Amino acid sequence: MDIVSVENLVKRYGDLVALDHFDLRIRPGEVFGLLGPNGSGKTTAINCILQLLTYDKGSISLFGEPMAPTRYDLKRRIGVVPQNVAVFEELTVRDNIDYFCSLYVGERARRRELVERAIAFVGLEDYARFRPRKLSGGLLRRLNIACGIAHEPDLVFFDEPTVAVDPQSRNAILEGIKAMNASGATVVYTSHYMEEVEEICTRIMIMDHGRGVAVGTNAELKAMVSAGERIEVEVAGLPELPEPVLADLRVLPHVRRAAAEDGRLTVMCGQGTRNVADVLAVLERHQVPMGRIYAEPPTLNDVFLEITGTDLRD
Template structure:
């Protein structure tokens, strides 16, 4: 695992000596009086899986649609593989694949016909498409469902078909927008492994998701945005190191009094403490003796202590501190 991580880091470092896959500078997009993108910056290096995160209404979709030249914008610069991106940049658009959040396939067509149709938007000759369609079917694990129509597929298989339609033409840059929404764990794992396989084959990936564990699992770097602005950028570990939030401590106790809970909340390192009658949940600032000091307060009060867990800050903690809300809000 470490050798793979090092190899991927070296690949990204090498890519940084070339032009970025996507370069967005000082992008402004307004809808009347509302500012959707507020001098937004973004650089995605060739060869990386890049996570783009933000709560609903943060500007993610607007930014992506501007990058794809599906929206006009008021100010700023967008370049894809070093070239200006415009509505008529057809050569650039052939190098891009899009897997939208909402499944976009034709119910009247079979699996094979759907993939062939979307591939035909980029590859006009059927003889050239045939091997690409076959490869996409095998990549998505749809060999046994070639003649099925979408209505006969499970949610997970439908998501796989959506991906196959978006990547059949072998794009160099792929946008994945919430590709694992409402799928079973097995299909989710298959989708994530497929994205990593595409990346290892040379594709640059821009990935959005509301599942933090997915982002942490597959993304090389992550950008957090809100209110149309770039808030923070780095690896998952780098982002966690940027915030004041430290560990989260959970302690089973059945006899915590209001006075003891108030004493816990009064501790200097406590950001937030809640008690549901069974578990005390404490979000802490960074500190070396948080757990010892917390247990000391509980013991002094005579509260019984059961199972105890302490975990380091998560990406959701980063999100909460930077944006004031959880990602799913």
């Protein structure tokens, strides 16, 4: 049974179509990533699933049952960590978490246990008596997460949780999500940071203009396109790479693009087994002085670029 099932969802804002016959299926135990640029419909999709927005057409089921604004029995099983930090400035860290947990758990003794567990989970033990204005941006994000997951939900939505946080807090957030999933929670993770999605998600949907344009595992998505290696070669010492060198590179069997700028040659290749060897052979033949050489496998950005014609970060 799918834990999330969305069929033919349409959401319009006047003439703007935010979700265009959007379909989504998420299985229990997944860390499912919604990857797309800002404005692709990720947040709108989550808000419709949670019944925070009305929609024009479509059906939504959670835990195998139809979702509706009054299905509080289903909502108790859901945690939400919104993109914008939503806490009370006049309450301490502990009191904020306790308040949000009280929306789902009425028993004080049980709630006290859950609050302390949530504080430990996000690493805020030393800040439990602080008010939000005393916290850094990264610590505020951690508090936001604790408020959303303190009642230990079965399904958790994270909407861009690492925006504008320091690297240490970012790593702590991602490790926490992995631990939460390992303990049994299904996670829906939205981001426009492809590196994060690649790191933690078991399956990924690429969204663009309110549609899911591709879905699969990281490896499955990359196998859908012809994108291969990205090869970078330092050619310091040359003001610019001679045009005959670039011309010879561009006629290689799997080379799709070759350009040089600021002492660095970048070659984008299709899938092939000798891409690096072929590129180096051309450079050696032209006696191009080479420094460090990098070869990277295709990224989700390459997949997005080939499917949509635009860069993921545009």
